[in-house]
Amino acid sequence: MSEILHLPLCYLTNELREHEAKAQENHPSPPLMERAGKAAADWLLTRISNTDKILIIAGPGNNGGDALVMSRLLQLQGVHCTTVLLGKINKLPIDAANAYQAYCDAGFLLQNELPTIEEWTWGIDGIFGIGLTRHPEGAFAKAIEYLNQCSVNILALDMPSGLNADTGVAFSPCVIAHHTLTYLGWKPGLFTYDGRDYAGEAYLDELGVPAGTASGTLIHTAPVQPPPRKHNSHKGTYGTVGILGGEEGMEGAVILATRAALKSGAGKVIGSCLGSLQIDMNFPQIMRSKPEKLLSQPLSVLGIGPGLGTSAEAQELLKTSLSLPIPLVIDADALNLIAANPALKTLCQQRNADTIITPHPLEAARLLHTNTESININRIESALKLAKEYNSTVVLKGSGSIIATPDGQWFVNTSGHPGMAVAGMGDVLTGMIAGVVAQGVTAKDATSLTVWAHGETSIL
Ligand SMILES: NC(=O)C1=CN([C@@H]2O[C@H](COP(=O)(O)OP(=O)(O)OC[C@H]3O[C@@H](n4cnc5c(N)ncnc54)[C@H](OP(=O)(O)O)[C@@H]3O)[C@@H](O)[C@H]2O)[C@@H](O)CC1
Ligand SMILES: [K+]
Known part of the structure; x- marks a missing residue:
């Protein structure tokens, strides 16, 4: 029987951070966040028509930056988007701040509160990714609950907000996504414990970065061939x-x-x-x-x-x-x-x-x-x-x-x-x-x- 060779890697958060840092260094252009936002925009464009209306919620970190890039690229394609930024602009990390600047430079509008009229056909969760550190509260918890009660398709960027990427433990509240487009590598939290109840169908976009170093392996197909049997056997x-x-x-x-x-x-x-x-x-x-x-x-x-x-x-x-x-x-x-x-x-x-x-x-x-x-x-x-x-x-x-x-x-x-x-x-x-x-x-x-x-x- 052959060794387990052809299965994808599964990364813990610290391994992903290292992978991401090396990728930024070795493959700097276009920036990873630009690729992540584009991957999400492309994913959605193949699934929507021109009557769709998209609600995009961006959080306080780089996951929010992905959402801002996605929104900018969708709007450049003429897609109707309402974009809410929950984070404080002066506290955005550098990559997300650049994404914010590019969004503003393109002349698109941002809301800082959840809209009262619900008219969406898709909700995009860019609130938290692998940087989630604690129980979502206040405006973040409200936004998660808001997405969950909209009866529309929800796409989570990288991770459903509220789900721990390493353990699959869902905080309350946690986004219940229909789809999760995850970046760079698979995370065990998408598949184990609460993971599958919150992530929905999971997709991976490696953002054009070759595989890094991960301690885990994802079994998503027969990992090895069943033992061969000779005709001349008993x-x-x-x-x-x-x-x-x-x-x-x-x-x-x-x-x-x-x-x-x-x-x-x-x-x-x-x-x-x-x-x-x-x-x-x-x-x-x-x-x-x-x-x-x-x-x-x-x-x-x-x-x-x-x-x-x-x-x-x-x-x-x-x-x-x-x-x-x-x-x-x-x-x-x-x-x-x-x-x-x-x-x-x-x-x-x-x-x-x-x-x-x-x-x-x-x-x-x-x-x-x-x-x-x-x-x-x-x-x-x-x-x-x-x-x-x-x-x-x-x-x-x-x-x-x-x-x-x-x-x-x-x-x-x-x-x-x-x-x-x-x-x-x-x-x-x-x-x-x-x-x-x-x-x-x-x-x-x-x-x-x-x-x-x-x-x-x-x-x-
Ligand atoms: N850098 C890159 O180029 C790339 C990055 N990528 C993307 O970045 C994501 C990781 O970004 P990230 O590290 O900024 O973490 P993220 O998940 O956005 O959140 C951190 C922020 O949330 C806050 N916070 C956490 N929990 C909270 C809570 N319960 N309630 C309230 N606040 C809470 C936390 O605050 P703090 O804990 O520091 O106080 C911090 O401000 C990754 O998942 C992927 O989507 C990809 O595009 C690939 C390229
Ligand atoms: K998310």
Whole structure:
């Protein structure tokens, strides 16, 4: 399987600032803000007709400067624009001040208050971009609420105002955009946590600047090819998956995980429950085994946790599993057991074979001995911390799942939809990852491919 090479970079704010500074130095002309405003004007011009009326709100920083350039260029094309500048003119940063001067020199009008008559077909949010530092209040909060209550298409420039570019946490209020045209590089905040609820459809314009240095990667398509299969192969070629879980009443979790492993191309799949697992009549090729027997068989990978429960028996089985020299996919109650038992955590840390853990935010909070909120307010940092502390490849689930590796790499997944917030989705993911790992794929490639495919196929 090939390395993840062709996916776009995902930048944290400090990385974007560096990228921007280098771009200003190496590609000074035309100025980046001029390019950003033009990119936005061009984007809109392909979507409007001559009856459209555009409301443009510019904030106190360079995001406002982008909006002023956009407005100037649109008006030069004869587009009807009403432009409101919320910032104080004498406090505009240099680039925005230049944009203001060019706007005035072109002879166009500016308002400093929100209009009372609402007659817009498009609203442009140029209030805050990556420079948002706190809760919007006063005139800024009013402008955000004003845009949100206009029932028109909203285009956000760079970021929806109120949304944190690094974390995807939305302040209240935050612009609810239908579209976001982001500049220079992707930001994780557009896709994770609140991001997709506020950014709408996201577009990137790199402003003609070659890629810079970013710590993250955006998964927006299949990151690697599925494992190739030779004609001259047999079921033994594609590995054996064991799935262990399903205490009394929770056996369905094992059924879902084993089916998913089979569908992901594993050669053989064995399900094992602490409760009573009946034969799966829809997939009778899935074998059954008693838990102890399963753990003494030659498996290629073990998925442990779906419906496992936290009984003493579950704990003993987990202890044995952690000592096996094969890749493990650990989910659900197996994670809760590890979080509650330092000896199990040590076993996990000391493993030599690949370990993949797939917590949702509450499980992640238990593993890091914190609360769900502190996981959610910085999902990337939380995933990286888990990866390091548990010596594991991590899938931190939720909107915009984050994948993190023990060597400090991180990925944001963009597939999936709110319909996935139902019971059983996690069990399917565990089975899918195990099914791909069984075919000899590395933990990082298997998780990134599977997390993307899990979101993509669930749309069907
Ligand atoms: N430089 C360039 O050439 C390029 C820049 N680009 C564009 O610039 C954007 C970044 O610009 P930026 O750094 O000026 O930040 P921006 O988001 O406009 O806001 C900062 C201002 O808002 C203020 N402020 C923050 N939060 C606030 C709050 N809650 N309530 C009230 N005020 C608040 C903050 O005040 P302070 O925190 O300093 O008191 C400061 O005055 C970027 O997203 C992209 O659109 C692109 O064109 C590419 C080329
Ligand atoms: K904005």
